[in-house]
Amino acid sequence: MELTKNITLGVYLPGETYIHNLDPRTKIIAAAILITLLLFIKSYLAYAIFLFLIIAILVIATIPPGYAFSGLKPMLPILVLMWLFQLFLYSTPDAEVIVSWWIFSATDAGLHMGNLISMRVLFLFTVTTILTLTTSIVSLTDGLESLLNPLKKIGLPSQELVMTMIIALRFVLILAEELDKIIKAQMARGVAFDRGNFIQKTKSLFPVFLPLFINAFKRAEELIVAMEARSYTGGKGRTKMKTLHMGRVDLFAGLFILLFSALIIYVILIVPPVI
Amino acid sequence: MNPLIEVVDLSYSYRAGSGNEVAALKKVNMKVFEGEILAITGRNGSGKSTLARHFNCLLTPVSGSVDIDGLSVSDKTNVASIRRQVGMVFQNPDNQLVSSIVEEDIAFGPENLGLPAEEIRERVNWTLKTLNLKNLQYESLNQLSEGQKQLVAIAGVLAMKPRCIVLDEPTAHLDPRSRREVISNALKLNRDEGITIVLLTHFMEEVTRCDRMLVMDMGEIKMEGTPKEVFDDEEKILSLGLDFPVSAKLADGLRKKGISIPRKTIHAEELITSLCQLK
Structure with missing residues (x-):
């Protein structure tokens, strides 16, 4: 996989x-x-x-x-x-x-x-x-x-939305790699992803997605701290390098x-x- | 030298006031002087990260005080100006980089400061030059090695032109070669730009390259001094769960075999010099 x-x-x-x-x-x-x-x-x-x-x-x-x-x-x-x-x-x-x-x-x-x-x-x-x-x-x-x-005038947090998109784009690959790692780790522990009927196969996905979600939340928390440390306080007062x-x-x-x-x-x- | 960071009687507990609080720092007193390289070491859970996070207003003291160049971190109105002065680099580069492109990520900090576009561009170029990252300027972060990513993380902090950079175990995930590269760059920033460096680390080789070191354990500072002084107290170092630099171990072994190597030899160069002077 x-x-x-x-x-x-x-x-x-x-x-x-x-x-x-x-x-x-x-x-x-x-x-x-x-x-x-x-x-x-x-x-x-x-x-x-x-x-x-x-x-x-x-x-x-x-x-x-x-x-x-x-x-x-x-x-x-x-x-x-x-x-x-x-x-x-x-x-x-x-x-x-x-x-x-x-x-x-x-x-x-x-x-x-x-x-x-x-x-x-x-x-x-x-x-x-x-x-x-x-x-x-x-x-x-x-x-x-x-x-x-x-x-923004009608209350849409446009800068924050776009920042979320930028971060999401960055993490797509990281999370995909992590998913790959988790799947291999669980296979090494004997989870059989390709055996059993539909229900059994679906069940075997739990040990994959649970750690993935937990890790994603941990990463999010670390990222928030790092962004704060770099003076991020939301879109307000932010300027752009590229105009x-x-x-x-x-x-x-x-x-x-x-x-x-x-x-x-x-x-x-x-x-x-x-x- | 005047202290850039002054910590007085600082205590901090996680989950304070909830009944099952965990005391992470107990009445810590310490100073970081302008222009120095300070290493803080100690086993996992000794409180060094908790201490360092106060320097950047990521945590506020439960009791005691932390002042950055006279500004108290407990005062919310100081947060913005303190974060301009003290930058922070964390352990995992993947979890602190925001944008997908190197130059965009370096610009993230200055953009948060609300600087004009030309100034941001200027700072990004200066940072790329200072850390020799010019060839990676337009690279995608996913293509970089862990060591390169960590350098970009340092660059992102450097672009904010801080007076002090706190590095929280920046080399824990890296292979030996990138580890050396990251540390050399941090030391270069101290030497060339006069930036105060606070380095949290488990690697004793990195500690020996610093001006001064603190050893923490159980939320308290147990030892303080130059690396030579601290590593001289063998028993205490071992009791705090630390190790010695390779050169110190080697010097010690040679001494036990009757070869006269002076005490307090912790650098490889020193050891080589004394070995060459043997008859």
Whole structure:
């Protein structure tokens, strides 16, 4: 059970392209806009236009397509299942049956619905992947902190939230390593993780998670003391070493995303939805 | 020399007032002088960590007083300025580093002080240079060795430009080589930057490199003096559960064999010199 190997958090692909060098806030907002647009797209034409944008971004950011979609593999079975569900179960009164087998029948409405939903998931995945591939975790959290800052006025502890995220990111790997150690230690004492039925297997997880949780709390306590010793008293009065700057590229990217949104909204309004 | 830290009649108990309290410190009196390197040693549970945590306002005295350059740690309004003056490094580097990137973590302390961005950047660069960590600046902390992580932890404290750094068993988790590196760096900070160092340790080799040492047991200070003076009282050292530096043991063994090595030999260099002077 080598757990640590399978954890690829923040799959950042370092680079010096226009996309990489954009302010993280620009990228986060752009991704949010694109995701919102995706929720309203109901025509193949709009998806085709969207595909052009995605390809353009991948080319500019010099991300190998294979790399961009490699994270999709574990999702593929679910995606196919979803497509099949829509195909056979979704129908409208005036739909034409295309295939019929036993008690199942697939209609053209189901086919379109399956296509649209699968494409929506695919594009959502691609947009977020591009964001994390071109933005390091650190600048992502910096961007997020800066974007959440205005919400401090309505009582949201934005700095503390982001600090929690930063610490969580740091401890993911440490805890994964610890889990690995505990599993090996318990195996050495004769806990059999791979034997027995479902209930027995679940029970054998207790001697793993109990020490893990206890250790996590101990670590948290030590970390609090260390942070306090380094003058941490919450977000108040804290400054940042790195201040974010929006440049001309960000303005250009923002304008481009706005134009693109206008185009997509136009297409959504003009082209009748496929179903 | 004037005392930077002055402890008078300090007592502390865990779970004070709950009926089953544990006395960790009993009427401790001690001083830390500006610019010195002080070692505090003693077996586990002797109270050295409890004592050290008062220097940084992590604990406040149950009775007695602790003053940092005249500021009492019992007064809540002094906490911020005391923590600027006395920094603390703990045993496990993994549990004291906050950010995932080296330079970001070093910036954490100065950021808490509310300094302007340029000043933080300047301090981070200065710290990286002082501790020779420039090549690790953008490294992810998960990629570093334990020794390197502990150096980053020291860097994080150094960036706050304290007058005194308290190191609470900083080398307990490290292999011998990183242990030496961490200690040499701490000593270098004392020599080059004039920072007062308080080192809590179980390793007698590290103790011999300090100016002065305290031995604690059962919440009290049992011995105090230069390492040469303290290690001279063999019986007491053994009764307090401590050991001797390797050079001292070797010198002692040679003396018993009739080879004339002067007493109070605790450093390897001294031993080598006296051995070379033998006929």
